[in-house]
Amino acid sequence: xxxxxxxxxxxxxxxxxxxxxxxxxxxxxxxxxxxxxxxxxxxxxxxxxxxxxxxxxxxxxxxxxxxxxxxxxxxxxxxxxxxxxxxxxxxxxxxxxxxxxxxxxxxxxxxxx
Amino acid sequence: xxxxxxxxxxxxxxxxxxxxxxxxxxxxxxxxxxxxxxxxxxxxxxxxxxxxxxxxxxxxxxxxxxxxxxxxxxxxxxxxxxxxxxxxxxxxxxxxxxxxxxxxxxxxxxxxxxxxxxxxxxxxxxxxxxxxxxxxxxxxxxxxxxxxxxxxxxxxxxxxxxxxxxxxxxxxxxxxxxxxxxxxxxxxxxxxxxxxxxxxxxxxxxxxxxxxxxxxxxxxxxxxxxxxxxxxxxxxxxxxxxxxxxxxxxxxxxxxxxxxxxxxxxxxxxxxxxxxxxxxxxxxxxxxxxxxxxxxxxxxxxxxxxxxxxxxxxxxxxxxxxxxxxxxxxxxxxxxxxxxxxxxxxxxxxxxxxxxxxxxxxxxxxxxxxxxxxxxxxxxxxxxxxxxxxxxxxxxxxxxxxxxxxxxxxxxxxxxxxxxxxxxxxxxxxxxxxxxxxxxxxxxxxxxxxxxxxxxxxxxxxxxxxxxx
Amino acid sequence: xxxxxxxxxxxxxxxxxxxxxxxxxxxxxxxxxxxxxxxxxxxxxxxxxxxxxxxxxxxxxxxxxxxxxxxxxxxxxxxxxxxxxxxxxxxxxxxxxxxxxxxxxxxxxxxxxxxxxxxxxxxxxxxxxxxxxxxxxxxxxxxxxxxxxxxxxxxxxxxxxxxxxxxx
Numbered sequence: 001x002x003x004x005x006x007x008x009x010x011x012x013x014x015x016x017x018x019x020x021x022x023x024x025x026x027x028x029x030x031x032x033x034x035x036x037x038x039x040x041x042x043x044x045x046x047x048x049x050x051x052x053x054x055x056x057x058x059x060x061x062x063x064x065x066x067x068x069x070x071x072x073x074x075x076x077x078x079x080x081x082x083x084x085x086x087x088x089x090x091x092x093x094x095x096x097x098x099x100x101x102x103x104x105x106x107x108x109x110x111x112x113x
Numbered sequence: 114x115x116x117x118x119x120x121x122x123x124x125x126x127x128x129x130x131x132x133x134x135x136x137x138x139x140x141x142x143x144x145x146x147x148x149x150x151x152x153x154x155x156x157x158x159x160x161x162x163x164x165x166x167x168x169x170x171x172x173x174x175x176x177x178x179x180x181x182x183x184x185x186x187x188x189x190x191x192x193x194x195x196x197x198x199x200x201x202x203x204x205x206x207x208x209x210x211x212x213x214x215x216x217x218x219x220x221x222x223x224x225x226x227x228x229x230x231x232x233x234x235x236x237x238x239x240x241x242x243x244x245x246x247x248x249x250x251x252x253x254x255x256x257x258x259x260x261x262x263x264x265x266x267x268x269x270x271x272x273x274x275x276x277x278x279x280x281x282x283x284x285x286x287x288x289x290x291x292x293x294x295x296x297x298x299x300x301x302x303x304x305x306x307x308x309x310x311x312x313x314x315x316x317x318x319x320x321x322x323x324x325x326x327x328x329x330x331x332x333x334x335x336x337x338x339x340x341x342x343x344x345x346x347x348x349x350x351x352x353x354x355x356x357x358x359x360x361x362x363x364x365x366x367x368x369x370x371x372x373x374x375x376x377x378x379x380x381x382x383x384x385x386x387x388x389x390x391x392x393x394x395x396x397x398x399x400x401x402x403x404x405x406x407x408x409x410x411x412x413x414x415x416x417x418x419x420x421x422x423x424x425x426x427x428x429x430x431x432x433x434x435x436x437x438x439x440x441x442x443x444x445x446x447x448x449x450x451x452x453x454x455x456x457x458x459x460x461x462x463x464x465x466x467x468x469x470x471x472x473x474x475x476x477x478x479x480x481x482x483x484x485x486x487x488x489x490x491x492x493x494x495x496x497x498x499x500x501x502x503x504x505x506x507x508x509x510x511x512x513x514x515x516x517x518x519x520x521x522x523x524x525x526x527x528x529x530x531x532x533x534x535x536x537x538x539x540x541x542x543x544x545x546x547x548x549x550x551x552x553x554x555x556x557x558x559x560x561x562x563x564x565x566x567x568x569x570x571x572x573x574x575x576x577x578x579x580x581x582x
Numbered sequence: 583x584x585x586x587x588x589x590x591x592x593x594x595x596x597x598x599x600x601x602x603x604x605x606x607x608x609x610x611x612x613x614x615x616x617x618x619x620x621x622x623x624x625x626x627x628x629x630x631x632x633x634x635x636x637x638x639x640x641x642x643x644x645x646x647x648x649x650x651x652x653x654x655x656x657x658x659x660x661x662x663x664x665x666x667x668x669x670x671x672x673x674x675x676x677x678x679x680x681x682x683x684x685x686x687x688x689x690x691x692x693x694x695x696x697x698x699x700x701x702x703x704x705x706x707x708x709x710x711x712x713x714x715x716x717x718x719x720x721x722x723x724x725x726x727x728x729x730x731x732x733x734x735x736x737x738x739x740x741x742x743x744x745x746x747x748x749x750x
Contacts, residue, residue, distance in 0.1 A: 056652050056653065057746055060737070062649075063645040066644070068734060075716055077713050078720060092731070100734070100738035100739065103138075108746075214739070234725060237726050252743075309692065311688075
């Protein structure tokens with residue numbers, strides 16, 4: 001319940017601030033003002049640029065190791081109760097991914113070429 | 114907490130050795146060594162197989178005759194396709210060690226699927242198998258067709274995985290368990306309701322995608338055609354057999370009480386599969402595409418074994434898959450020998466006059482085409498014969514008749530290859546076959562086995578029979 | 583109160599999903615999806631599954647959506663955005679999804695809430711969700727957990743092999 005209240009207040013504050021601004025501010029648009037600000041220079045071309053595929057490899061590796069990390073939360077919470085078994089299990093899990101890490105490293109997936 | 118890992122020993126060996134191969138790839142220059150080590154590791158895992166019988170992790174992992182039979186099938190598939198690959202991936206300029214490591218991991222996934230006593234384990238095994246196979250399908254990075262194959266295979270595979278998970282959640286919600294045997298027990302006492310039917314359908318659709326049953330086969334021709342030929346051989350046998358292993362276990366054990374409901378759906382799918390596979394194969398001019406439709410059709414025959422159910426139906430299905438593995442990989446081996454630097458060798462017209470230029474290759478292809486059609490004294494005949502026998506025994510005589518009719522239709526496109534090889538003059542430049550000791554060995558094994566099983570089938574039948582329990 | 587929240591979250595998820603599907607701009611789709619994932623996390627919270635909610639935010643909203651954005655930026659689909667319609671199979675798609683909807687509605691009568699396993703709501707509340715999950719995952723479901731590591735390994739190999747610009 002406190003969480004809900006907190007969320008409600010946070011949402012109300014955020015939205016409220018924006019709406020208040022909208023109510024009171026002056027609105028006199030003209031073409032130059034509506035243009036995106038580019039350090040005083042007229043913008044050229046599309047704002048969206050093609051990303052390099054290098055980002056993809058990094059992002060993919062990030063997802064994999066992110067998931068690995070997520071598995072560690074419940075493990076840490078119950079570690080004291082399961083003990084050695086849990087330790088060995090996690091060791092195997094990490095070892096398998098370590099092989100993957102070594103592979104990615106050796107293939108220079110972490111290097112920005 | 115007591116953990117019995119004895120039943121898992123072959124899987125653990127496979128996993129450890131697959132990791133080793135992956136690491137070896139980083140340090141070994143000659144990738145052929147990785148391939149040979151891959152075969153060696155399979156032999157080690159196979160050696161420990163007979164001692165692996167039993168259950169582990171509270172019935173989540175079952176090593177019984179059924180799973181061991183399938184695991185041997187996966188090993189044969191892996192060994193033969195590795196033999197095909199060693200020279201082929203050099204020709205395709207993708208001679209990387211990951212190839213073999215991924216094949217090992219994919220096979221490990223199949224083994225887990227065959228042994229899964231729990232739907233979660235089944236799902237993870239399936240995912241391990243499928244993920245590795247997607248990468249293998251796209252292994253020729255510089256070839257756009259390979260990329261397309263991988264993408265199509267991946268998208269539809271991911272879709273079917275989602276459906277599988279959906280089915281699993283519903284069956285869990287309905288029975289409170291994901292254990293296959295426990296589901297069977299829970300369903301035996303309850304009544305049939307729409308949720309059950311929906312989840313049965315979802316699982317059927319998902320596994321149908323994996324074994325390429327008719328309305329869910331659309332990915333197969335494109336994926337099979339674009340993937341590297343050795344991978345096509347691998348994935349037209351391995352994942353399909355693994356799908357059948359899962360189908361047999363989940364539907365006969367888990368959904369056993371609902372046999373009346375799902376067998377109706379499966380019969381429709383089976384007839385549709387045979388029709389689509391055999392009829393569309395006729396129009397194909399690309400041999401890989403033709404063999405893709407043929408493999409769709411063969412799934413249609415094998416499913417009859419599941420419909421017939423019981424030990425006899427199951428063993429006829431297993432037997433059929435074993436024979437199918439041999440003849441299909443053999444046929445793809447011939448296709449691979451035609452591929453050489455700068456020559457695709459995938460068109461049916463490339464086979465014209467093969468008997469004049471390369472009589473041995475033509476004769477071997479003849480054996481495989483006869484076997485795929487189901488003409489005695491080849492193994493294909495034995496496989497079909499026992500499937501039809503099981504169907505008749507289970508009271509589906511009309512289904513057997515339908516299957517025979519489609520077999521006759523299939524003769525048209527299989528024998529057309531034979532006709533091209535023997536009754537046409539060679540066209541264009543003379544072919545050079547890219548042969549190697551490894552591929553020669555693979556061809557020798559498959560040809561000899563297809564003939565031996567065709568002439569003297571009883572030991573193989575007995576093996577399947579014992580394995581099916 | 584709980585019903586009200588559920589109604590809001592479920593409704594928002596449906597509306598946001600529709601926005602994801604119908605947005606012309608793929609980047610907008612991803613942003614709507616982000617919002618949808620956050621609402622899904624809210625649904626998990628309502629089910630006392632706080633770990634799942636956190637995972638939803640960390641993994642899906644944090645990592646996977648970033649991946650989505652990268653891929654969209656990688657492809658830079660600007661022409662398709664201007665096309666009237668770039669898929670022709672939509673009648674098929676609509677009929678299939680309608681069929682699934684009808685099947686789901688028909689199946690609704692079979693859903694039961696009286697089934698209780700060892701992990702009832704009270705049991706989960708007593709041990710807290712993360713602990714309950716850890717207990718089951720690292721004892722009973724040890725095997726799937728280890729297989730998952732292999733699946734992740736294959737993902738690493740696949741990403742590096744297929745997407746690396748120059749392979750050594």
